[in-house]
Amino acid sequence: MKNTHFLTMLAGTATLMAVFAGPPAFAADGKLEQLKTQGFARVAIANEPPFTAVAADGKVSGAAPDVAREIFKRLGVADIVASISEYGAMIPGLQAGRHDVITAGLFMKPERCAAVAYSQPILCDAEAFALKKGNPLKLQSYKDIADNPDAKIGAPGGGTEEKLALEAGVPRDRVIVVPDGQSGLKMLQDGRIDAYSLPVLSINDLVSKAKDPEIEVVAPVQGAPVYCDGAAFKKGDEALRDAFDVELAKLKESGDFAKIIEPYGFSAKAAMSTTREKLCAAK
Amino acid sequence: MEWDWNFVWEIMPTLIEGLKITLLATVFGAALAAVIGLAFAILRMTAPRPIAKTTSFVVEFIRGTPLLVQLYFIFYVLPDIGIRLPALLAGVIGLGLHYGTYAAEVYRAGIENVPRGQWEAAKATNLTTRQTWIHVVLPQAIPPMIPALANYLIAMFKETPLLSAITVLELMNQAKSVANSSYRYIEPMTLVGVFFLIMSLISVVFLRFLEDRFSPLEQR
Numbered sequence: 001m002k003n004t005h006f007l008t009m010l011a012g013t014a015t016l017m018a019v020f021a022g023p024p025a026f027a028a029d030g031k032l033e034q035l036k037t038q039g040f041a042r043v044a045i046a047n048e049p050p051f052t053a054v055a056a057d058g059k060v061s062g063a064a065p066d067v068a069r070e071i072f073k074r075l076g077v078a079d080i081v082a083s084i085s086e087y088g089a090m091i092p093g094l095q096a097g098r099h100d101v102i103t104a105g106l107f108m109k110p111e112r113c114a115a116v117a118y119s120q121p122i123l124c125d126a127e128a129f130a131l132k133k134g135n136p137l138k139l140q141s142y143k144d145i146a147d148n149p150d151a152k153i154g155a156p157g158g159g160t161e162e163k164l165a166l167e168a169g170v171p172r173d174r175v176i177v178v179p180d181g182q183s184g185l186k187m188l189q190d191g192r193i194d195a196y197s198l199p200v201l202s203i204n205d206l207v208s209k210a211k212d213p214e215i216e217v218v219a220p221v222q223g224a225p226v227y228c229d230g231a232a233f234k235k236g237d238e239a240l241r242d243a244f245d246v247e248l249a250k251l252k253e254s255g256d257f258a259k260i261i262e263p264y265g266f267s268a269k270a271a272m273s274t275t276r277e278k279l280c281a282a283k
Numbered sequence: 284m285e286w287d288w289n290f291v292w293e294i295m296p297t298l299i300e301g302l303k304i305t306l307l308a309t310v311f312g313a314a315l316a317a318v319i320g321l322a323f324a325i326l327r328m329t330a331p332r333p334i335a336k337t338t339s340f341v342v343e344f345i346r347g348t349p350l351l352v353q354l355y356f357i358f359y360v361l362p363d364i365g366i367r368l369p370a371l372l373a374g375v376i377g378l379g380l381h382y383g384t385y386a387a388e389v390y391r392a393g394i395e396n397v398p399r400g401q402w403e404a405a406k407a408t409n410l411t412t413r414q415t416w417i418h419v420v421l422p423q424a425i426p427p428m429i430p431a432l433a434n435y436l437i438a439m440f441k442e443t444p445l446l447s448a449i450t451v452l453e454l455m456n457q458a459k460s461v462a463n464s465s466y467r468y469i470e471p472m473t474l475v476g477v478f479f480l481i482m483s484l485i486s487v488v489f490l491r492f493l494e495d496r497f498s499p500l501e502q503r
Contacts, residue, residue, distance in 0.1 A: 088463025095466065115466045158463030176450050177460065183359070187450075190362035192370075 031240045040079045042099040049205045050264040051105030063264040068103040071247045088158020107160045107227035113280035121228035124270035125199035126220030141222040142168030154178040154193035161197040301457030315379025320386025345384045358449040374446035393428040433490035
């Protein structure tokens, strides 16, 4: 671990010298300089519209990568290259150096804040359920699912919803790990699960695309607060994170931030009215 | 990355839960494969020509497509025509069907390897079909099949992590779920490997024993 870090620094410093052929200005910004030279930052995404989306032609969009692309451009990193990952694999992947930053709607929770260096909040959303029309099991909260021994919930593996369900006391064998949105919807239609939980905007996007009159949405889920994500950097890349935060703050102030995320349905005000410190401390 | 023994003990019960499901899937999958394989082999060898041809086609079809695709089909597509199987059952059927086709080939090879003269001798001594199979053909056909079947059993065991793709909470899926909440892969994945290795080694020893046990018949 220490060695790699040292090597990264060394490589960063070396490139810096090569590029500017002068005295290195900020040796601590090794990571950023490395990304600049390389011309792109590797980001982890999940393909869960509207947070993250991959179009049929492979173009990466969604609110989180769009914000990151803009900020990296302002930092002098020309582009982002995205790789699709499961939520649960994102933080280990970040720690293993498989990507430079997570921009996937990975909501801030205290245990995640302890594992990565988050930027300031970017996208905020509440949690929702998709379920069979008429809500036959009357599920309004994760607690309701825990209390009904027949209710099964589907959620992305390692996602916030899986953790919320487990924290509410739903036993492991009734929390079904669903690999992607489409599978979740199919499992709901087939009656394998009774509720499929994702953030409100993701569920709405999924359900509106499915056009299935038998599916309805409960939003927001009772008792689950609004969560916000941030760009997640590796511990040790705080210098890069701080540079990112500076540009993010400027972006928010100029109103460009709202212009990027509001078409996707996110509220810029929600992200601007809270802070990383508050969200990471929240239980 | 440092190895953390405390974490290992903490996750052990979860992984053992997963191991139980893995073993369950393997045992039932193997039993199903043995039966299905026999049915396929008999149909191919003794059924009237059209049925035998159809069976051959089905066997080739299953052998020629990936298990993962078949699992997705059983789990996600069959509900469209009203067949909704629980995840584990879908997995067992997938494994059983897939490996059944391999087993069928082993059975067929084993039976066809019994020299023609044995069949003729059985006929000459006026044995019934039943007696011919039970006392002449199978005792000579089965021992050479055992190593091949054993290999498939171990191969099938090692393929069970594919069931995690259809939401069966077996060993691999439990390990992933542990890694998802702890952000550590090194211990869970190492343990998965170790569990599989231990089980494979035990099966190898057991199958060696079976081979030894049955080989004298061959030399009789």
